[in-house]
Amino acid sequence: MTRKAVSLLLILLTLVCLSGCWSRREMSELAIVMGAGVDRTPENRIRLTLQLARPAAFGGGAETGGAGAAERQNITWVVSETGDTIFEAERNLALKISRRIYWAHNIILVFGAEAAKSGVGNYVDFFMRDPMSRENIWVLVTRGEAKELLESHSELEKTSAQSIGFVERNKAGLAVIFKDFAMALASRGSNPALPAVELQKLGEPQGSGMEEEKQHEEVVMTGTGVFKDEYLVGWLDTSETRGLLWLRGEINKGIITVPSPGRPDKLLSINVARARTRVEPEYDGENIGFNITITIDGELLEQQSGEDLTIPEKVEEIEAAAAMDVIRKCTATLEKAQGEYGVDIFNFGEAFHRKYKRDWKELKYQWNDAFAGAQINIYAEAHLRRTGLLTRPATVKK
């Protein structure tokens, strides 16, 4: 019995060995995609741009030479190719690249403004269907061309894709992974909003031999691209983006700056430690309303004025001012979304669906219009919990 088992095993082994190593991918045969960009060419074709890592330039350890004297190498290679579908463009690229295009470590996906305006529906399917591509890549939209964006490099990180990926990962601003983007596209109760990025001159590279680098431009986040269904319809600036985050309840980090109670010309900065947003829809058969309640726990981290703020009345005053500031930002964003663009990018439709599931069946087909006419009340409540290491400015003469 065992003899047969052994021979069976041997046959199996031979079979496996003889048939070769089908799906083996040696690491040195991979073209590792760090970032991908989608643009629309004037001829209405898709241009796929890939930022590929050059592993040879990533070498750590002794072989690559001393630490300081390391020669600045070309660390990425950015290539583009056009096609009628994303996959076709990818295959066209593959024809020209010596290695296999490897998507699994892709960090960002950037849509060019033109491509986004013409509708992203044509571009997203490949990234969900292909088993190698991930659901948790960061999705961005650029005001210019995705190709240009990917052709940049980062001073701090190895690649610009990593750089922008890490900024998103910190969740300081709007951060959207592909899965959430796809969900927003699929849902009738919300519309996608993507962080907007562009190239900006940021900082001066230091040191000798850096003169030609003076024109260096980094990828930075500058607000939000607003989508109506799959089409890019407009932008929010950085301040409006804060409003969007407050309304969506996605504030993780951030500050609120308010005037000092006694000295309106001097300012205070409050760090947001914790924030909660509750959305309460109201519907009476005709009018749609939303009551938004935002609760903020803050920590005073900077004070320009010299007054002592530890008195309860002053604290209350600060809290009220902070709440007002948040409401102001939210209102500005809402006005733009409701008035100018007429899109629900706040997932309010989902909240409405949860509460009025019967009415939703009729409303969902023209939700954006219904949303534009909705009455939205915002309540904010701020609590100052701590004041850092000081109670009052220590450097002020008494």
Next chain:
Amino acid sequence: MRKLIRPVRAKLLAAKKNTGGASEASAEKTKDNTDRDKTSSFLSEDLSSNLARIKEIFQNCSDIIYRQFLFAQREDIRLVLIYADGLADKLQVSEQIMRALSLEVPMAAPEADITKAGAYHLIKERGLCVHQIKETDRLEDVIEAVLSGDTVLLVEGHPFAFINGMRGWEARPVSESENEMVVRGPRESFVETLRTNTALLRRKTRSSDLKLEMMQLGRITKTDVAVVYLKGIANDKLVEEVKSRLQGIELDSVLESGYVEEMIQDNTWSPFPQMNHTEKPDRLAARLLEGRVGIMVDGTPIVLTVPTVFIEFMHSAEDYYERFQIGTVVRIIRFLSMFLSLVMPSFYIAIITFHQEMLPTALLLSLAAQREAVPFPAFVETLLMELTFEILREAGIRLPRQVGQAVSIVGALIVGEAAVRAGLVAPATVIVVAFTGISSFVYFYSASFAIRLLRFPMIVLSATLGLYGLISVLIIIVVHLCALRSFGTPYLSPVAPVSLGDMKDLVVRAPWWAMFTRPRLIGWKNLKRQEPDQKPVPPETRTGEKGGGGDTGKQ
């Protein structure tokens, strides 16, 4: 439905012998008989004819010594001492036999008693100052006694021989165990002499229940084998099974317990050892106390114990002597290293040639950078390094100790450093292979053979099918282990089948007061090891009536 228990192999053999191989067996028997006819005869009264016959048998055996002398200086009563030079204690032979019989007896006994007819009794009752005497009238007993190291005394005119137990050959003294190291615990280890070993064991277990049943194996070597067990704790059927399997052995020689092991194990084709062995008396005693049976073989310090379960190889003596927490942690480390030494190279290959997505991006990039310069596929590279490592390991064991040092330096320096510098091997591969090697030293050495062996098919399959290949091999191994039995006990117990009561001595080593039962599948006959509720309690919190006696005993 499949037979749930393996047929007893020895019984099968016996059955076969009775039916199929009858003619063969009978032929053998007749041959045996003719053999015996030559030697099987009784001693005669004539001393010189006896001597001549013995000398004929021991023809060309230059180590056999025949010493003739006179009893009480009487010319008519001649005696002959026969012994193997080097096996018998020469000093004792001269002092206790020759001096006593030739010089001292006449002083003690009256002259009149010393007659040719009474000499035999006189020698037996008053003459020999020997602790153990056997009498025989058979020639083959004499031959066997001489070969075993005993001293045979033949007396003129009497058809009997005295076999004097005066063995005393050069033997390695009891020394520290070299293969099973402990920091805390007894140092002594078994030696090559069976009698010394049984004495060592007896010293550990002063119980009349400790039984040592002797038998001889090996047609030519006639090696002594002892089946040791604790009566009342070991399963009687198990003891019978061990004995019947041992009796089924028909080898011409048994030079090491490995011969026995391969003849009586349940599954020959399995790479996994189905019998545990030890060279430490304390380990043997502990296993006997769990209800196992030991097989001691003369000529080797290695004692076999059955039944064996796989997890035994992850245990060490010290687990039971040190504090139980550290015993537990160390066992976890051993399990981990066992697992790592099996799968690590395969996992590495699977990850870097199939599942690169599992690596963190930064790690992927740095590994990719390392691999840029390497000309081999990861599979070939790892296989080469593994082979190199196995060669180095073998060299380290076989070489004289002084050279071993040099080999390890050369191995580490050339194979490791230079290969990496030359860009032939990626540093990560060296790390993986080295780590695998070190891991395989952590647990019991004999179990590591199986793991080392299985590593290679696993590497091949991982290189063709990735993690799927790896997991397939793992599944086959687990199924195989589940199908294995060692003397009726499932090899993977108490993991599969789960025996919750035995979990206290699996990965966790419970404190001794909590281990109040023996392993269930082995020691079920006498499950209770000791009274439960013996947890030591400080005097001030003691409740008084319950368990008081046990506690004070503990403190």
Next chain:
Amino acid sequence: MGEILENSKISSRQAVFLMVTMIFATVILSVPAITVKHARQDAWISVGLATVAGLLIARLVTTLGLRFPERTLFEYPAEILGRWPGKLVGFFYIIWFLHINAGVIREYGEFLVTAFRPAPPLIVFNLMAVAIAAYTVRNGLEVFTRANEIFFPLTMGLIVITSIFASGETDIQRLLPVADVDAVSIFKGAMVPLAWFGEIVTIALVIPYLNRPRESHRAAVTSVLISGVVFMLVVANAIGIFGPDLIEAMVFPGLNKYRIVNLANFLGRFEALAMTAWVTAGFVKISIFYWATLLGVSQVLELKDYRSLVLPVGGVLMAMSMLDHPSALHLQHFEAQVFPFFALTFEAAIPLLLLITALVRGKGERLG
């Protein structure tokens, strides 16, 4: 050694492990998508309904089985219906086990090929699966039951732990509103998981090998309950992560959620680990059905030992797994549309008819 012989039978716990692995192995892969398609975010209610119905099936099968505690599902139809009709029923069950096993093997291969592109041809995975299962079933029920005792905590642990890792992305609000779709859709959604839970009918083959057959009631009920509750959590977790819209479009929602795991910004992409858990569980499932087929053939044909059948049946399984479905699309369609009726006929309808007949004719013992 007589005492050890008694131990060699299967304990109730082992039976539970075996049944849960069997049900769970394939249900978590593609079934969530089918259920969500009908019941959307109420899929977990469907699963709950299916569990309740599965409990009834478990109860039915064990009640029937315990009337003949020494016999299997292949043997007692002959006692109830008479020799030849009974053999015919047994024969149908053999065909059924062959078919669902072929489906399982095919899904096993398709999953590996789809999820790990570029991959070896499908036939390699199928062949490996059948070959390993063949080696396993040769060793008998007891051996793979024991092997499963080791695999079960590992696979379940891996599934649960990876689910916990993935739960960082979970938003419980995506399960709301409750009862968004009508009752009919929820019932429709319950059909497919019920077909899987109904595989508990296999316990009718195991009852004679239990060391305490009376406990088979409890074992069957526990198995369905564990599978049902864990599956409900898995489905709820998947909806919480992806929302119903994305899930119904996915082929293997059970896989996707491991792809978004991210631990400490460092470790992530656990799908290969989840794959190993699934491969192990799938292998156990294939072995069980393989064994069931062999047992059926040997009992219907009244052979003494099934070991000579291992290779021929393996060959048939191999061929059926490749030929039953021309493509993965066909397999998905089969699972969603045809399989529930095909499965439930054998899982519920025939046992029910058998039980009624047995009661009417007064066959079997009354063990309760």
